[in-house]
Each structure stands twice: as structure tokens, then as C-alpha cells.
Amino acid sequence: MTAHAEYELYYWPTIQGRGELIRLALEAAGASYVDVARLPESKGGGAKAIMPFLGGKKKGAATPFAPPFLRTGGIVIAQTAAILSYIGPRLGLAPEDEPGRAHVLQHALTAADLIVEAHDAHHPIAGSLYYEDQKSEALRRAKIFVAERVPKFLSYFEGLLETSEGEWLHGDRMTYADLCFFQVLCGLEYAFPRAITSLSSSIPLSLALQERVGAQKRIAAYLASDRRIPFNEHGIFRKYPELDSEVPAG
């Protein structure tokens, strides 16, 4: 049962998706949480656990538009960045000072922008259509995504690490922004291996951060567990080799 966990996460049970950014934060902090929709249906799990929240008409409930959403302390919060901004300080994954918190949110939002673009590379027309029904448009969008957007975003993050006062995106402590960037790098490596390999020599600090996050004791245990859903072709990052290519020099 879910009654004794401090956090209840609601997200699609078969993909990493945006929910993975919340899972990583909860896991990194060793938080007491339940990934509700991954429970058996007999214990209140499954995708159907999500549905009642989306059409909710409870007064003052701030009904979610879509998963992920998180229930904690009697409230429900939706939107990945809003959830992270709320739980980050509680989990020790955000700085104490308000300007620092704003910067960590800023970095998480930039990573989220890249996630949207990675998704739309295979779904440029509509999320409600199959990939196969928008493949010609995807080929066109992905080519520009790989040639222009991936290097622009990754060199930007590399620059943040070059100018950080520590080894993390914000100073000398890991924050939820680092977890978001870690997830983006893992996803891009899965979906666009040729692109990332061709860029790897230019993003040494980013790859070192990715390795450092993956080696954190709790994160390493999580990644090795069956709680980490493998990447697959239903999520944001999809291995469609026809969309992947080396990044042109320059």
C-alpha cells in the first residue's frame, strides 16, 4: 500500500519520460516514495491510477494537465519543473539561497527545453500520430536538431560547467539540475549515439558530470535495479537510427 510513503509519484509505468527527472531526484535523496502506477493494479497501480486526477473537479485542487505529478503532504503538484522546484530544497538537491535556487531552476528548464526538442525530433507534427505517420517530417527535423540544436545546447552546458565555481552546474553541490542534465545526456546517447560520439571530445566536463552522477551510490543502485525502466521506443528518447547522424564539423 502507498499510505506510508512521504511521496507518491504518478507517471506512466512503462517509460522513463519526464517522470524520470522526478524519479532520479527521489532516488538520489533516498526519499521514501512510491511510484504508484508501477504497482500492480490489484494494489491500486497501473496507468488507471493516474486518470482520476486528470479530470478532477475538487475545489482548489490545481488539477494536473498531465503526468508527472506528485502527491505529498496532502497536496498534488504537477509540471516537472514545479515539482523539482518544490521538492529540491526538501531533498537537499537545491541551494539555500534564493538566487541560487532560481539558477538551478533555470538550468533544469533549459534541460527541459532540450527534452522537448528531442521528443519533437521524432514527433514534429503531433503526439497523437504514430512516428511512421510523420516520418518524412521527422527526418527533416532531426537532421537540423542534430546539426544545430544538440551542439548548441551541449556547448552551452559545457560552458556552464567551465564557469561554475564547483564541479556541478551550480557550484560545489549536486542539485536536481545536474540530475536533469544527466538524464538528457543518457537519453541523447541512447537515441543519437553517432551525434554524441562525434561531439564527445568537445564536452569533457559534461561527460565527467554524467559519470559522476551515475557513480553516486544511490543513483548507481537505482540504475542497476528494476526500478529504472529501460529506454524504449515509446518514450521521449527513441533509438531510430535513421534520425541519428554525426554532427557536422564547425
Place this chain on the structure above:
Amino acid sequence: MTAHAEYELYYWPTIQGRGELIRLALEAAGASYVDVARLPESKGGGAKAIMPFLGGKKKGAATPFAPPFLRTGGIVIAQTAAILSYIGPRLGLAPEDEPGRAHVLQHALTAADLIVEAHDAHHPIAGSLYYEDQKSEALRRAKIFVAERVPKFLSYFEGLLETSEGEWLHGDRMTYADLCFFQVLCGLEYAFPRAITSLSSSIPLSLALQERVGAQKRIAAYLASDRRIPFNEHGIFRKYPELDSEVPAG
């Protein structure tokens, strides 16, 4: 000169864009601010005022990825939602309690998601290509955007207003989330007038909120001033009649 304003906003000087969400918050609160790039170049303005920040290599500076960004109290914050989350409480445009602040950020992020989709309706392949070079894809995407996404988002926001404990998205005080939703409604009315007209009878609370925001004394004065840049075909919301249509019933 800009030295005496509490807030310096940096955003492209010829479009509303995402910067408008910051402008509206500063205007609604009567804040002391300068819209730096709208100053004459002789006074440090113009788009070139933005550039030095983007390639910045200052230690610990959290260099912006893109405008808008805001300079205040010696720090620079980028990403629209991070800026609003930071200045909202300072401007009296966010609740006092943390759950309330999370919900207001949640609503602003949902409005921001709709803004991304409104932009990509005319630029489904790449921001770096002209509309004319992705028009066939835009026709396809916009048709689904109007038929599925606009009604889904707007009925969602209408539901939030139905269940709010006050007349605003979050309770009985206007927040920056209301300003974001106001801007989305104004933009959709400009870019998709047939779609919005066909939906109008189903979103009375949303249209009443839009009118209420527009009638706020400071907002009304702003909208009537030359500080409000008119909508145009360089921004997020563009009047391309071929992309607009009535929302199919059902």
C-alpha cells in the same frame, strides 16, 4: 540610462515573445524597470545589448541560453518561468505559502507549454528556417493543434477556474500565472481568431479572466502605451490565416 531601475529586462526589442510574460508582470506591479534592448543604441539599447550576456564566461554567472533574462540585485536570471518564480513574490504576484507558489508555477508552466506548441504550429521543423520553407508541415501541424491541442488546453484552464476558490487561477488574488494565461489568450485570438471564436461559448470564465486582467489599471495603461509591441509575424503568435480554422465540434 539604466542605472537606477530595480529591474533590467533583456529581450528582443521588436516582438512580444516570451519576454512579454516578464513585461506584463513588471507592468502589473508598477515595478521600476528598463526594457534595455528597446532603448536607442546610443543609450546602450538594441538587440546588441543582449549578445554579450549569451557568450559570457564570468565565473559563477549562470550565463543565459537565450533571452529573456532579467538583471536585478546584481544577479542575472534566465528562463521565463524561473524569472517569474523569482520575481513573483517580490512583486506581489504570487501567494505567500509554498504549496501555493508551486501551483502558480505549475499553471505558468502549462501556459508556457501551450506557447511552445503555438510557436511550433508555424515552425514545426526548425526555428532557423523561414515559415515559407516549412509551410506544408505547418499546415499539417496547425490543423491538429487547432483541432486537438487548443481545446484540450483551454478546457483544462476553464476547469481550473471552475474549481478555483476565487476568480483567479489560484484563489482570490491575481498572480503571474493569470498574466501568462492572459497573454496566451490574447495571442491565440490574434493568431487563431476562427478557432477561438468557435470555442468562446465554452470558456466563459477564461474570457472573463482575460477581460479582468486587461482592465487592471496598470495593465490597461500598458496595453494602450507604445511599450506594448503589437503582435506581428516575427513573434510566437502569427496571423497566418491558412493555419487557422474552426475547432471541429465534439
